[in-house]
Amino acid sequence: MEIVVCIKQVPDVPTVRMDRERMTIIREGVESVINPLDYIALEAALELRQKAGGHVCIITMGPVQSEVALREALAVGADQAILLTDPDFAGADTLATSHVLARAIQKIEPFPDLILCGMQTTDSDTGHVGPQIAEELGLPQVCGVNEIHREGKFLVVKRLSDGFVDTVKVTLPTLLTVTKGLCPVRDLPLGALEAAFSTKDVLEWNMTDLDLKKEEVGFAGSATQVRRLRTPPPRGSGDIIEGPPDVLVGHLLRRLEALSILDEEDEKK
Amino acid sequence: MRLEPTMKQAVIRRSVRKFSERRLIAAAVEMDKTEQFPWDIAEEMAGLQYFGLEIPATYGGAGLDSVSTAIVIEEISKANAAMGLCISVHNGVAASPVYLFGNAEQHRRFLNPLAQGKKIGTFCLTEPNAGSDASALETNAIRDGGDYILNGNKVFVTNGGISGINLIFAKTRADGKDLGFSVFIVESEREGLEKGPIEDLMGMRGNPVCPLSLRDCRIPLENRLGDEGGGLKIALSTLGGGRLGIAAQALGIAQASLDASIKYAKERRQFGKAICDFGAIQDLLAEVGTRIEASRLLTHRACDLREKGKKYTMESAMAKVYASEIAVEATRVGVQIHGGYGYTKAYPIERFYRDAKVCEIYEGTSEIQRVVIARELLKG
Numbered sequence: 001m002e003i004v005v006c007i008k009q010v011p012d013v014p015t016v017r018m019d020r021e022r023m024t025i026i027r028e029g030v031e032s033v034i035n036p037l038d039y040i041a042l043e044a045a046l047e048l049r050q051k052a053g054g055h056v057c058i059i060t061m062g063p064v065q066s067e068v069a070l071r072e073a074l075a076v077g078a079d080q081a082i083l084l085t086d087p088d089f090a091g092a093d094t095l096a097t098s099h100v101l102a103r104a105i106q107k108i109e110p111f112p113d114l115i116l117c118g119m120q121t122t123d124s125d126t127g128h129v130g131p132q133i134a135e136e137l138g139l140p141q142v143c144g145v146n147e148i149h150r151e152g153k154f155l156v157v158k159r160l161s162d163g164f165v166d167t168v169k170v171t172l173p174t175l176l177t178v179t180k181g182l183c184p185v186r187d188l189p190l191g192a193l194e195a196a197f198s199t200k201d202v203l204e205w206n207m208t209d210l211d212l213k214k215e216e217v218g219f220a221g222s223a224t225q226v227r228r229l230r231t232p233p234p235r236g237s238g239d240i241i242e243g244p245p246d247v248l249v250g251h252l253l254r255r256l257e258a259l260s261i262l263d264e265e266d267e268k269k
Numbered sequence: 270m271r272l273e274p275t276m277k278q279a280v281i282r283r284s285v286r287k288f289s290e291r292r293l294i295a296a297a298v299e300m301d302k303t304e305q306f307p308w309d310i311a312e313e314m315a316g317l318q319y320f321g322l323e324i325p326a327t328y329g330g331a332g333l334d335s336v337s338t339a340i341v342i343e344e345i346s347k348a349n350a351a352m353g354l355c356i357s358v359h360n361g362v363a364a365s366p367v368y369l370f371g372n373a374e375q376h377r378r379f380l381n382p383l384a385q386g387k388k389i390g391t392f393c394l395t396e397p398n399a400g401s402d403a404s405a406l407e408t409n410a411i412r413d414g415g416d417y418i419l420n421g422n423k424v425f426v427t428n429g430g431i432s433g434i435n436l437i438f439a440k441t442r443a444d445g446k447d448l449g450f451s452v453f454i455v456e457s458e459r460e461g462l463e464k465g466p467i468e469d470l471m472g473m474r475g476n477p478v479c480p481l482s483l484r485d486c487r488i489p490l491e492n493r494l495g496d497e498g499g500g501l502k503i504a505l506s507t508l509g510g511g512r513l514g515i516a517a518q519a520l521g522i523a524q525a526s527l528d529a530s531i532k533y534a535k536e537r538r539q540f541g542k543a544i545c546d547f548g549a550i551q552d553l554l555a556e557v558g559t560r561i562e563a564s565r566l567l568t569h570r571a572c573d574l575r576e577k578g579k580k581y582t583m584e585s586a587m588a589k590v591y592a593s594e595i596a597v598e599a600t601r602v603g604v605q606i607h608g609g610y611g612y613t614k615a616y617p618i619e620r621f622y623r624d625a626k627v628c629e630i631y632e633g634t635s636e637i638q639r640v641v642i643a644r645e646l647l648k649g
Contacts, residue, residue: 031279067276068279071277072280075280187284187287187288187313187317188317190284190318190331191321191326191330191331191332193277193280193281193284194277194281194326194332194337195326195332197275197276197277197280198277
């Protein structure tokens with residue numbers, strides 16, 4: 001099975017900081033890592049390759065520094081890594097990003113049986129990129145997958161939706177976005193890291209290689225713009241009330257009454 | 270000259286840190302309390318090639334450069350100094366000399382299991398009456414046909430209780446003639462080698478340090494590492510690398526201590542504010558932080574020289590003495606910042622303090638390091 005995994009580098013911080021003037025994420029001075037769900041997608045691809053054979057190719061769009069994420073993916077076990085980089089790709093929204101990724105996937109030979117993406121990223125959290133790639137390539141897609149089985153020419157995948165488990169049988173080629181629980185992330189042997197940085201190659205494709213025009217990519221090719229950024233008000237820590245149960249119940253009732261949450265019907269009961 | 274870690278080194282640091290935080294921090298508390306070496310964790314580490322850091326892939330090692338090796342040892346020691354010690358000694362003064370001075374057959378028999386973590390290694394130089402003064406060695410190896418007969422006592426053998434392969438330094442004699450000292454690879458199961466009881470140590474308690482004795486221990490010629498009488502050359506070349514391991518280890522302990530002190534100083538409130546808002550505490554943190562950064566640069570610079578095949582005797586001694594002394598200072602200050610709580614076992618800082626001290630002693634005391642540095646400075 002030929003598999004392409006799309007990955008993104010994200011800042012390795014619990015909370016992303018924003019540059020309010022430029023409306024972008026502050027990446028300076030913050031170490032970047034492979035987006036955690038993309039890492040799961042990569043591990044899932046390697047598991048499938050182990051069962052079904054084939055190759056795993058990793059692609060990312062980003063500045064030249066993104067090469068480090070690709071090399072880490074090679075250390076994890078990917079066969080090939082392609083960096084999609086061009087100064088004109090800067091400022092891309094999810095649509096322009098998906099467009100570049102889709103074009104690169106079309107250029108990969110043979111055309112993959114399966115494209116895997118993380119369901120969303122920890123920095124922008126939109127969940128757009130996977131579905132948009134599938135749309136552009138005219139492929140079936142299943143999002144939020146946490147189980148994958150191969151059944152002949154099909155994949156049978158499971159996803160959680162509103163508390164139910166959906167089981168979907170999908171034809172190949174297809175695109176899946178994956179989420180937590182699909183497979184574990186392993187620790188890396190040091191020798192694999194050493195080899196990924198010293199002996200493996202990362203291919204680089206720019207706008208010309210992908211036969212793209214300026215107006216299709218980056219800021220110019222974006223359909224959306226960030227107009228305003230604001231931080232949601234912090235959630236209060238809540239009040240902790242202590243005491244014996246009867247006192248607590250009385251206290252709670254008075255508080256709920258004061259907030260007009262209880263209606264007369266409830267009070268009668 | 271490059272002062273920033275490479276992309277690869279940054280990823281290696283992150284990868285080792287992730288593993289260490291998940292597997293080694295909790296184990297450090299247990300090891301200190303029970304003095305038990307966690308074989309299950311060691312096995313996992315063997316699978317991740319922590320036992321063959323600089324050994325080429327052909328022997329099952331990771332083939333890392335010297336700076337990466339220092340980074341690995343620093344990160345392990347930051348989480349678990351006793352495990353950092355095991356890895357540092359195994360790699361720096363056991364696997365490394367077998368690689369550098371061993372022949373093809375010795376590589377097959379001894380380097381493969383060392384690099385793959387199937388056997389843990391020791392370096393046995395110190396004796397009851399010989400430490401800093403290595404020329405006072407009393408262990409002797411007398412030629413007997415194609416074999417050597419070894420007799421003597423070794424003390425404070427790091428990894429002693431868990432070792433499978435031991436490098437023994439002994440004075441070689443044949444036909445009554447003194448031939449200088451040589452190194453012998455002695456398997457733990459070999460008849461005539463006996464391990465003594467585990468030392469009850471102040472720190473690094475999860476690492477089973479013990480004495481080894483040799484009583485008419487017959488060693489075949491094939492187990493002699495390097496030339497007969499070539500022990501001094503092996504010792505000198507090995508100790509340079511060993512010192513870098515200890516510097517990296519000390520650095521890890523110092524950094525762990527600074528991180529813990531910063532966290533505590535931000536949380537602990539007195540007089541209505543966090544104690545990190547007081548100038549006195551800030552002075553302590555600033556001083557320690559600066560010196561840790563300086564030790565890291567010294568250590569990586571010495572590693573870089575080693576990597577390039579240049580002489581690094583003085584630089585490794587400087588890195589070792591400076592990093593080990595800052596480790597003791599950082600942990601002392603750390604306990605001070607933690608106040609009364611720092612003196613309890615509720616916080617790890619008291620363990621860091623106990624673990625740090627030995628860095629000023631083993632692999633050449635601070636005093637001996639200064640002798641080495643001064644000798645190099647005065648050479649010109």
